Amino acid sequence: MHSLRFTTETSSNGVVERDFVVGEAPGVLWSPVSGPDHAPLVLMGHGGGLHKKTPALTARARDTVTTWGFTVVAIDAPGHGDRPRTAQDEQARADLRQAVVAGENDRFESVSVRYSTALAERAVPEWQATLDALQALPEIGTEAPIGYGGGITLGTAIGIPLTAAEPRITAAIFGGGFFPHEELIETARRITVPVQFLLPWDDEHVDRQSALALFDAFASPEKTLHANPGDHRTIRWTGVDKEFLARHLGRAAMSPA
Amino acid sequence: MHSLRFTTETSSNGVVERDFVVGEAPGVLWSPVSGPDHAPLVLMGHGGGLHKKTPALTARARDTVTTWGFTVVAIDAPGHGDRPRTAQDEQARADLRQAVVAGENDRFESVSVRYSTALAERAVPEWQATLDALQALPEIGTEAPIGYGGGITLGTAIGIPLTAAEPRITAAIFGGGFFPHEELIETARRITVPVQFLLPWDDEHVDRQSALALFDAFASPEKTLHANPGDHRTIRWTGVDKEFLARHLGRAAMSPA
Numbered sequence: 001m002h003s004l005r006f007t008t009e010t011s012s013n014g015v016v017e018r019d020f021v022v023g024e025a026p027g028v029l030w031s032p033v034s035g036p037d038h039a040p041l042v043l044m045g046h047g048g049g050l051h052k053k054t055p056a057l058t059a060r061a062r063d064t065v066t067t068w069g070f071t072v073v074a075i076d077a078p079g080h081g082d083r084p085r086t087a088q089d090e091q092a093r094a095d096l097r098q099a100v101v102a103g104e105n106d107r108f109e110s111v112s113v114r115y116s117t118a119l120a121e122r123a124v125p126e127w128q129a130t131l132d133a134l135q136a137l138p139e140i141g142t143e144a145p146i147g148y149g150g151g152i153t154l155g156t157a158i159g160i161p162l163t164a165a166e167p168r169i170t171a172a173i174f175g176g177g178f179f180p181h182e183e184l185i186e187t188a189r190r191i192t193v194p195v196q197f198l199l200p201w202d203d204e205h206v207d208r209q210s211a212l213a214l215f216d217a218f219a220s221p222e223k224t225l226h227a228n229p230g231d232h233r234t235i236r237w238t239g240v241d242k243e244f245l246a247r248h249l250g251r252a253a254m255s256p257a
Numbered sequence: 258m259h260s261l262r263f264t265t266e267t268s269s270n271g272v273v274e275r276d277f278v279v280g281e282a283p284g285v286l287w288s289p290v291s292g293p294d295h296a297p298l299v300l301m302g303h304g305g306g307l308h309k310k311t312p313a314l315t316a317r318a319r320d321t322v323t324t325w326g327f328t329v330v331a332i333d334a335p336g337h338g339d340r341p342r343t344a345q346d347e348q349a350r351a352d353l354r355q356a357v358v359a360g361e362n363d364r365f366e367s368v369s370v371r372y373s374t375a376l377a378e379r380a381v382p383e384w385q386a387t388l389d390a391l392q393a394l395p396e397i398g399t400e401a402p403i404g405y406g407g408g409i410t411l412g413t414a415i416g417i418p419l420t421a422a423e424p425r426i427t428a429a430i431f432g433g434g435f436f437p438h439e440e441l442i443e444t445a446r447r448i449t450v451p452v453q454f455l456l457p458w459d460d461e462h463v464d465r466q467s468a469l470a471l472f473d474a475f476a477s478p479e480k481t482l483h484a485n486p487g488d489h490r491t492i493r494w495t496g497v498d499k500e501f502l503a504r505h506l507g508r509a510a511m512s513p514a
Contacts, residue, residue: 196496201473201482212469215484216458224496225458227472227482239453239481239498 004133015065022133025126026082027075028052029134030061035069038143040249041134043127043162043169044074045148045155047232048116048178049093051081057151064149068246071140075130077154078122088118105205113181116157123158124165131168145249148172152198152232157184164190171248176200176211177232188217195223196244203231261390272322279390282383283339284332285309286391287318292326295400297506298391300384300419300426301331302405302412304489305373305435306350308338314408321406325503328397332387334411335379345375362462370438373414380415381422388425402506405429409455409489414441421447428505433457433468434489445474452480453501460488 002023009018011033018029032039042064046057052074061072076082079089092115099108134140146168148159152175163172164187172191175198197215201208215225226240259280266275268290275286299321303314309331318329333339336346349372356365391397403425405416409432420429421444429448432455454472458465472482483497
């Protein structure tokens with residue numbers, strides 16, 4: 001088992017931010033400056049081409065820490081953020097850029113599906129190793145409830161096979177904005193934990209019906225679809241249930257351990 | 258203009274319930290035992306075959322009064338509740354029953370569409386007359402913000418043409434569970450106020466795609482779709498934005514007028 005090695009620690013506005021490495025995956029852990037041990041742990045995924053500390057992801061993570069007292073973790077996907085890119089990564093990025101420039105939506109979709117599937121195959125065991133290492137920390141342990149806190153696009157392409165494979169995850173937020181190919185839809189059929197699904201209603205690249213088919217596939221008795229106008233870059237979410245994870249993971253215990 | 262005549266008044270658990278009549282339409286007004294004038298007014302529609310005081314509608318109305326300090330009004334649709342049924346009403350009900358018993362879904366749909374369209378044509382002017390009469394009450398006046406608080410099935414079949422016709426309504430909750438025919442979808446394209454749309458994901462009678470087409474049609478820059486598993490009778494709503502109307506209508510002013 002890979003152990004977790006913290007590399008830097010900063011603290012601001014009540015949130016401690018610690019960078020770490022587990023195996024080859026660099027990650028970041030956000031937690032309350034003071035709080036009880038075994039608070040719920042939320043896994044956040046970043047979008048395709050992005051990294052673990054985008055302003056949007058960081059803001060969402062900090063809000064989750066300060067609002068609910070949760071711990072939040074994000075790791076760079078393979079070939080993303082601080083990680084080296086393989087020839088496969090460079091080729092896929094070049095292909096995606098070219099397809100966008102040329103307006104070739106079918107090619108964009110086929111490359112995107114192939115690449116995100118390959119990334120997920122590499123990312124799932126990395127997430128599992130990260131969970132193992134985090135659970136070895138006394139402040140987290142095996143008692144902390146674990147939820148997948150989403151990220152649309154690549155964060156969902158990785159999060160669905162991760163949640164299907166990982167019984168430690170007991171609630172998950174996914175979203176549209178990418179291409180849910182048949183294999184991913186089949187994987188979604190194995191998910192039974194409560195799911196919140198965020199759908200940008202007007203994505204210029206992604207067929208709405210395929211996203212609806214993905215929501216339909218989750219076997220979860222409790223699942224909620226939220227759709228708002230806009231595509232995954234321009235969308236302004238309104239009316240989304242912000243208490244979803246707190247309802248399923250519980251709040252952090254209020255008395256210090 | 259028809260004036261409003263109160264017929265009975267009861268009070269329990271902080272809520273005053275007053276039955277009234279405007280023209281031929283019997284209605285009920287729920288309001289806080291004490292509160293400021295000009296609190297937001299929420300219009301609630303009942304489902305097909307039901308009436309203005311079903312346990313579910315009453316519970317939702319009372320909750321709206323006690324949680325937000327709003328006033329809530331419901332009226333019996335034509336041929337429903339305390340109102341006489343015309344030969345057309347009796348015929349439509351008999352046809353719908355027969356279609357259900359015989360399992361004739363296409364016939365159920367065609368009768369349902371025809372009947373709900375006819376009901377809406379009668380119900381919209383009744384709602385408008387009720388609004389006129391309510392606004393003549395000093396406690397409501399023309400200052401109270403007005404929202405349509407929904408009701409799936411018939412409540413939406415009436416609510417959509419009402420909201421499209423009625424500039425006094427500034428936010429609306431609609432839902433699936435009925436047949437959104439082309440004329441209704443065209444009417445929905447004229448609605449621009451914020452919309453919350455509640456979709457039972459697994460309705461045995463109603464095609465999901467037609468409900469999605471209805472949501473798609475609203476011209477509202479702000480609209481949110483919430484879908485949960487179940488049909489419109491069995492659905493258990495989770496994760497729905499309960500603050501939608503309060504966000505758009507404002508809270509009741511806290512100081513008595």
